[in-house]
Amino acid sequence: MIEQPEPKTDVLAKRDAIVAGLRHLLPASGVIAEPLRLKPYETDGLSAYRQVPLAVVLPETTEQVAAVMAFCHAQGVRVVPRGAGTSLSGGALPMADAVVLGLMRMNRILDIDYADRCAVVQAGVTNIGITQAVAQRQFFYAPDPSSQLACMIGGNVNMNSGGAHCLRYGVTANNLLGLKIVTVEGEILDIGGAYLDAAGYDWLGLLTGSEGQLAIVTEVTVRILRSPEGARAMLAAFTSNEIAGACVDSIIASGIIPVALEFMDRPAIHACEAFAHAGYPLDAEAMLIIEVEGSTAEQDDLLARIRDICAQHAPISLEVAKTAEQSLAIWKGRKGAFGAVGRISPDYLCMDGTIPTSQLPAVLRRIGEMSASYGLQVANIFHAGDGNLHPLIMFDANSAESFHKAEAFGADILRLCVEVGGCLTGEHGVGVEKRDLMGVQFTEIELDQQRRVKSAFDPGWLLNANKVFPLTAALRA
Amino acid sequence: MMPVDEAGVVAAIQAATTPLRILGAGSKLPMLRPVQAPASLSTAGLTGITFYAPKELVLSARAGTPVADLVAATAAEGQHLIAEPPDWRRLLGTDAAGTLGGAVATNLSGPRRVAWGAMRDHVLGVRAVNGSGEVIRSGGRVLKNVTGLDLCKLLSGSHGTLAVMTEITLKVLPAPERRATLVLKGLAPVEAVAALAAALGSPYAVSAAAYLPATEAARIPALAWLGESVTLARLEDFAPSVAYRSDRLRADLASFGSAEMLDDAASLAAWADIGDVVPLIGQGDALWRVSVRPSLGPAVLAAAQAAFPAQAFLDWGGGLVWIAGPATVAAHDAVAAAATAAGGVWTLMRAPEALRAAVAVVPPEPAALARIGRQVKAAFDPRGLLNPGRIVAGV
Ligand SMILES: Cc1cc2nc3c(=O)[nH]c(=O)nc-3n(C[C@H](O)[C@H](O)[C@H](O)COP(=O)(O)OP(=O)(O)OC[C@H]3O[C@@H](n4cnc5c(N)ncnc54)[C@H](O)[C@@H]3O)c2cc1C
Numbered sequence: 001m002i003e004q005p006e007p008k009t010d011v012l013a014k015r016d017a018i019v020a021g022l023r024h025l026l027p028a029s030g031v032i033a034e035p036l037r038l039k040p041y042e043t044d045g046l047s048a049y050r051q052v053p054l055a056v057v058l059p060e061t062t063e064q065v066a067a068v069m070a071f072c073h074a075q076g077v078r079v080v081p082r083g084a085g086t087s088l089s090g091g092a093l094p095m096a097d098a099v100v101l102g103l104m105r106m107n108r109i110l111d112i113d114y115a116d117r118c119a120v121v122q123a124g125v126t127n128i129g130i131t132q133a134v135a136q137r138q139f140f141y142a143p144d145p146s147s148q149l150a151c152m153i154g155g156n157v158n159m160n161s162g163g164a165h166c167l168r169y170g171v172t173a174n175n176l177l178g179l180k181i182v183t184v185e186g187e188i189l190d191i192g193g194a195y196l197d198a199a200g201y202d203w204l205g206l207l208t209g210s211e212g213q214l215a216i217v218t219e220v221t222v223r224i225l226r227s228p229e230g231a232r233a234m235l236a237a238f239t240s241n242e243i244a245g246a247c248v249d250s251i252i253a254s255g256i257i258p259v260a261l262e263f264m265d266r267p268a269i270h271a272c273e274a275f276a277h278a279g280y281p282l283d284a285e286a287m288l289i290i291e292v293e294g295s296t297a298e299q300d301d302l303l304a305r306i307r308d309i310c311a312q313h314a315p316i317s318l319e320v321a322k323t324a325e326q327s328l329a330i331w332k333g334r335k336g337a338f339g340a341v342g343r344i345s346p347d348y349l350c351m352d353g354t355i356p357t358s359q360l361p362a363v364l365r366r367i368g369e370m371s372a373s374y375g376l377q378v379a380n381i382f383h384a385g386d387g388n389l390h391p392l393i394m395f396d397a398n399s400a401e402s403f404h405k406a407e408a409f410g411a412d413i414l415r416l417c418v419e420v421g422g423c424l425t426g427e428h429g430v431g432v433e434k435r436d437l438m439g440v441q442f443t444e445i446e447l448d449q450q451r452r453v454k455s456a457f458d459p460g461w462l463l464n465a466n467k468v469f470p471l472t473a474a475l476r477a
Numbered sequence: 478m479m480p481v482d483e484a485g486v487v488a489a490i491q492a493a494t495t496p497l498r499i500l501g502a503g504s505k506l507p508m509l510r511p512v513q514a515p516a517s518l519s520t521a522g523l524t525g526i527t528f529y530a531p532k533e534l535v536l537s538a539r540a541g542t543p544v545a546d547l548v549a550a551t552a553a554e555g556q557h558l559i560a561e562p563p564d565w566r567r568l569l570g571t572d573a574a575g576t577l578g579g580a581v582a583t584n585l586s587g588p589r590r591v592a593w594g595a596m597r598d599h600v601l602g603v604r605a606v607n608g609s610g611e612v613i614r615s616g617g618r619v620l621k622n623v624t625g626l627d628l629c630k631l632l633s634g635s636h637g638t639l640a641v642m643t644e645i646t647l648k649v650l651p652a653p654e655r656r657a658t659l660v661l662k663g664l665a666p667v668e669a670v671a672a673l674a675a676a677l678g679s680p681y682a683v684s685a686a687a688y689l690p691a692t693e694a695a696r697i698p699a700l701a702w703l704g705e706s707v708t709l710a711r712l713e714d715f716a717p718s719v720a721y722r723s724d725r726l727r728a729d730l731a732s733f734g735s736a737e738m739l740d741d742a743a744s745l746a747a748w749a750d751i752g753d754v755v756p757l758i759g760q761g762d763a764l765w766r767v768s769v770r771p772s773l774g775p776a777v778l779a780a781a782q783a784a785f786p787a788q789a790f791l792d793w794g795g796g797l798v799w800i801a802g803p804a805t806v807a808a809h810d811a812v813a814a815a816a817t818a819a820g821g822v823w824t825l826m827r828a829p830e831a832l833r834a835a836v837a838v839v840p841p842e843p844a845a846l847a848r849i850g851r852q853v854k855a856a857f858d859p860r861g862l863l864n865p866g867r868i869v870a871g872v
Contacts, residue, residue, distance in 0.1 A: 083616040091677060115674040116770050116796075138680070160623045173630070174598045187845040195796055197584060197595050197634075199822045200868060203849060205630025209623045229680045249532040255555060255651035255715075298718050340826065354619040357533050386620035387533070426621035434624075441624055442614070447614045449857070450626045456852035468625065474849035 001088070002049055002432045004466050005475040006466070007097040011054070011077055018077060019055050022099070025067040030105070032056040041100050044085040044092040045147075046433055048349075048403060053080065053094035060105045062180060062188055062218040069216060070186025072099055078462050079184075081212040081267065083124065083155030086147045088350050089431025091159060091211050095466050103154045106218060109133050118177055118194050120221050123154025127161075130222060139224045142169035145427070146338065154217045160209030162427035165383035168259040168293075169225070171427065173208040178221035184458045194221055206453070211429050212464040214457040228293035231259065231326040234303055235283035236310040237317040241265060242361040244286035247313040248384045249357070251290070251306055253284060258306070260291040261385035262334055266380035268341075268392075269333075275340030278333030281317040288384065289334055291327070336380070341379055345394030347403075351410045353417030354387045354426035366416055367391055374409045376402070388426035389417065415440050430468045438470055481522040482644040483604065483612065489518050490641065490862065491610035493847025499637030499864045501541055501576030505583050507569040507827045508839045509636060511866050521577045523643055526550055528618065535601065535618050537646040540578030546708060547647075557652040560596040561587030563752035569827055578642045584634030584869070587752030588685035588711070589868070591677065591793040597633035602646035604706045605632060607639070625767050631853075637864040639857040653713035658724050658739035658747060660700075661708040661730065664688070666775035669708040670795035672733040674771065677794045679729055681722040685711040685748055686794040688774075693756035699739065699747035708733070709751075711744060737740035751792060754799055760788040761801035763828040765812045769821030771795035777815045784811035804828045809836045816840070839868060 011018070019033045032038060042050045054077070059065045061472050072079050078098035085092050106122035109129070113119070113366045114137055121130055127148040129140040144163035145151055151161070157179065162171040169175065178192035207214055238244040244263060251258065260422045264280075264287045265273065273280040280287060288310075292302040303320050310318055321327040333340070341348050355363050364380060371378045381390045391413055394404035414424050414434065418441050424434045438447060451469055455461070465475060478489045478497075490497070494513040500506060502521045520540040526547070528537040531554040538547060544562050551557050562580040566572065572808045581603075586595040602616035605628075615628035630642055670689040687709045694707045707773055710726065712719050718796045723833075727736045739747060750756075757764060767777050774795030781787040781800045785808045788801040802808045809825065809832065816823040817840070825838040842850060854861075854872055866872065 091820075113770075113772075114678060115671070117674075118770075139678075155666070159666050160627070162621055166621070170594060170598065171623075173627070174594050183847070183849070184847055189843060189846050191846075193820055195767055195768045195821045196590065196793060198585070199768075199824045200634075200842060201853065202584070202597055202630045202634045203846070205627055205633070208630070209627050213626070214593060226678050228682075252532050252534065252651075255654065256730050257650060294718060295721060298721065301715070301717055354617075356530070356535075356619060356622050358530065383621070388621045421617070422619050423617050423622045423624045424623050426619070427623055429623055430625065438625065441617075445611045446613050446615075447625075449607060449611070450628070452856035453626055453628070453853060454858045456849055 003471060004051065004095055006472060006477060007095065008076065015054055016451040018075060021071055021075070022055060022057055022068065025071060026057055026059060026064055030058045030060065041082070041094060044087045044090060046088055046090040046431065049090045049093050049432060051094045051096060053098050053100045054096065056100040056102060058102045058105045062182065065101065065182045065216055065218050066186045066188050068101060069182050069184060076460065078465055080464050081216050084150045086151045086155065087159065087431055088352065088428045089425065089433040091429050091431040091464065091467060093432050101216060103152060110219065113194065114139065116194055117224055118221055119224050120219060121153055122219055123217050124152050127151050127153060127156055130153035133455065134224050138227045141222055141224055142175050142229050143172045144334070153220045153222065156206055157217050157220055158210060158212050159427070159429045162388065164260045164262065167261055168257060173205060175223045176204060176208060176220065177223055179204060179207060179217050180219035181215040181217055183215050184463055192221065211431065211468050213454050213468055214463065229295045230299060231291055231293045231327070232299045232303065232321050233289055233291040233330045234306065234320040235287060235289055235317070235330045236315045237281040237287045238313060238315055239285055241286045241364045243313050244288055245360045247288065247310055250309045250312070254305065254309055256302060256305060258290045258385065259293050260289065262289040263382035263384040264334065265380040267377060268337060268381050271340040271344050271379050272337050273331035275343055276333040276336045278329055280333050283315055289330055300412050339382055339396065341392045345377065347395050347397035349393045349395070349406050349410050350390045351393065351413050352425050352428040353389050353414050353422055355389055355417050355420050355422035357384065357387045359420040361387065363416060363420060367413055370409055370412055374405050376406055376409055387422065411437060432467055435468060436470055478516065479519045480549055483523070483606065486518070486606045486641050486643055487610050487612060490606055492607065493862050496862050496865045499641055501579035502573035504566060504569065504571050504573040504575040505579050507571065508583065509868060510823065510833050510866055510870065511715060512831045512864050514865070518641065520583040520641060520643065521576060527644060531556055532621065534649055535646060536649050537618060537644060538577050539644050540576060540642045542577045543574045544577055544580050545574055551653065553647050555652055556649045559589065559593050559599050559648065559650050561588045561589040561752055562596060566698060566751060567758050568754045577645055581633050581645050582637050582642060588687060588748050590680065591686060591796070592610050592684045597630050599648040600629045600633050600645060601648055603629050603642050604644040605640035605642045608860055609860050613640065616646065620648055638696050638854060638867050639863065641863065653709055655716040655719040656711060656713045656741045657719050658742040658744040659710045659723065659726050660703060660737040660739060661728065661733050662703055662737065663705040664708050666778055666791065668733065669706070670772060670775055670791065671776035672730055673710065673794040675730055676726060679726060679758040681712060681726050682714065683710045684713045687751050688791040688795065689756060690790060693788060694801040696756040697747055699743045699750065703737065706810045709747070711748060713826040756790055757788055757799055762804035763802055763808060763832060765800045766824045766826050767798040767800065767812065767816045767821055769796055769798065770815060771817040773821065777819050780815035781812055784808065804832045806832065806836060
């Protein structure tokens with residue numbers, strides 16, 4: 001279990017008074033303090049780590065959030081913000097002396113403006129909920145994490161989440177216009193709005209990806225985009241990771257930026273095929289799924305160009321979807337990848353480093369060697385266009401030794417990512433999982449600079465203080 | 478002072494005991510508030526591309542590298558700077574060629590911003606020296622990175638008040654094979670913005686959208702022949718796509734009138750001039766940039782024109798209003814009031830020092846945010862050395 005900040009004994013001692021105080025601020029159903037009902041909040045998408053919180057609050061309005069924050073601030077109580085709890089880095093892991101502030105009841109879409117191409121939604125609206133609300137007018141919200149059915153826009157903002165299509169449309173940060181936030185003191189502030197590029201400091205950019213360290217997000221103004229006329233995928237399989245990597249380079253060098261460019265290695269292909277029966281080539285070492293957009297004729301043109309490029313890399317299989325249904329079939333295996341790996345091994349760690357794309361073959365070779373030496377299987381899924389690598393490390397959760405090995409293996413992979421010029425996390429965030437690896441990527445001076453920025457928002461370190469930054473002596477004491 | 482490497486920047490800041498005016502080549506000095514400082518620290522001596530991997534869409538350069546050098550280097554590989562950073566030398570009346578550091582520190586973007594993001598959206602990594610003389614890095618040289626707080630975005634647009642950037646890594650993209658621009662003639666601003674909303678809301682990936690009244694359009698050579706107000710929507714893509722999308726867009730916008738098309742060369746010329754704000758060069762003594770909800774751009778335009786003899790046009794689908802007028806507090810207040818009424822923000826881009834020192838050059842922040850802002854400033858620059866008062870008096 002990861003080290004937690006020392007619980008504040010005074011807070012634990014006045015637990016009943018804190019709960020009573022919170023009950024004054026919220027409707028009866030909005031405060032949870034019974035041990036059994038706290039249990040569902042003890043973990044998130046990284047279920048290896050668990051901690052039951054002091055209490056959970058589920059406010060319904062920004063004003064209620066502000067009242068809770070002002071109260072917790074006055075009482076010196078730590079707060080852990082939570083969306084849907086799908087974080088894969090333990091970003092929403094509670095602390096024993098903390099109030100979990102869940103945004104899920106703030107799930108209304110407040111405004112949709114097609115002419116100005118934006119929507120205002122509360123933090124607890126799901127990612128897919130935004131696209132569904134605007135789909136009848138052929139609009140969509142671009143960032144599409146695989147967890148989009150469950151994860152919430154407030155969580156997406158705080159993790160700066162990506163998705164399969166961010167090569168073309170960018171990550172969350174590139175698709176936001178404004179936020180409504182509540183400060184740790186309980187003040188309500190509007191950041192940005194339905195316009196581009198606020199004057200003054202880029203608070204919007206700083207808050208995005210801040211992992212609940214700086215403020216509570218209660219409303220988000222997102223950009224919505226008109227959907228393309230259509231999209232279609234193709235599949236290309238190769239005899240080595242090197243060749244597939246070279247093919248990716250050639251596609252980018254040709255001036256084509258596909259909307260999606262996904263890479264799977266041999267273990268990932270096999271896992272997905274066994275699960276989804278998508279017809280993936282089992283004799284391949286590496287496979288690419290490439291998607292393009294536009295009218296049918298434009299798709300044909302782009303797919304033909306990409307096909308020609310792939311053909312120069314001695315593919316063992318090349319399949320261009322002719323219809324939307326064939327496209328779905330190509331995607332079916334990839335979209336089910338997590339479930340597929342889950343079938344081989346119910347327990348796996350999903351890592352999330354980024355590497356320079358040119359380093360892919362070398363990195364996969366090293367990961368293969370580590371897999372052999374740790375005795376743990378790994379399947380690699382890679383957003384090839386942007387270098388975001390997701391090794392899925394399979395382990396046995398019933399064995400503490402197996403879990404520790406998996407953690408050590410994961411840490412070695414992330415160190416490798418940094419060593420080759422990449423970073424610890426491309427989209428899942430630091431959370432608790434990578435907190436103690438931050439020193440691999442940053443100097444102590446750089447970490448202190450970031451800590452001082454957090455302190456500027458949260459001088460008492462009440463917000464999500466067990467995450468992102470290696471614990472300081474002050475938090476340990 | 479003009480150090481030639483990062484160590485020189487560190488030494489200069491460590492040795493400083495009084496405030497420093499931070500600049501690149503100085504091309505943006507006429508913007509915002511004048512900085513009162515006994516000495517200047519320029520990054521113009523830190524030049525050169527340090528890394529460029531076209532296949533990875535990543536380019537790094539020292540902060541003092543002229544933007545023009547980056548434009549040339551990327552063009553040689555068939556790529557471009559995504560946010561289309563403009564060249565405002567003539568607009569701001571300076572000879573200094575803008576540097577990468579200056580373009581990022583001011584977060585200035587051209588017409589493509591409306592579709593493809595601002596300068597800050599493509600900053601992947603920075604190296605910088607804070608006000609204590611410490612070297613800090615944020616981000617890196619990969620396209621996707623959420624490790625730690627995003628100081629790249631915070632430093633972008635911070636106008637040299639938090640840290641001195643020494644090296645910047647940008648995402649770049651393949652340049653389009655072909656450009657074309659659809660032109661609707663003679664529309665009034667409200668109609669024009671409705672047409673631009675339809676264009677930007679079409680599935681054809683319109684990459685720029687502007688409206689110029691007849692007088693302003695006449696100052697752009699590639700548009701002058703049209704003789705009327707112009708409403709412009711640009712397409713950039715492979716040639717077959719541009720041909721197909723031009724036809725579809727023309728059909729979709731038929732209710733706004735019959736459209737002319739500008740070819741590749743005319744599109745290049747027209748949009749370069751729009752980005753460089755050519756229609757307002759030499760017009761008025763003061764220049765404002767207002768960012769609003771696009772549908773309210775025409776209201777801001779009308780309010781400014783009602784208050785003083787304004788020269789103005791709209792970019793970013795109506796959301797960016799450029800206004801030139803007299804350098805008076807009354808005119809400034811009128812622009813600020815119009816921007817505020819529309820729920821937007823203003824920046825005083827150019828004016829004589831007296832006006833820049835006398836008014837809020839950007840909207841004042843609410844008290845709680847201003848407090849956080851001062852604390853963030855202190856978190857980077859506890860001695861208050863770097864560009865004090867550049868954005869807000871006293872900070
Ligand atoms: C199967 C699966 C697939 C996934 N696929 C992807 C993917 O493709 N791309 C990707 O980027 N991620 C992916 N994720 C990770 C996860 O879904 C994202 O990080 C998501 O954005 C988290 O949203 P959430 O609502 O669940 O937030 P939570 O997990 O509840 O919280 C995430 C973090 O944000 C903070 N937070 C949440 N809401 C707020 C708020 N309103 N104000 C302040 N702080 C807040 C929390 O404290 C925490 O630190 C996946 C996860 C799973 C389980």
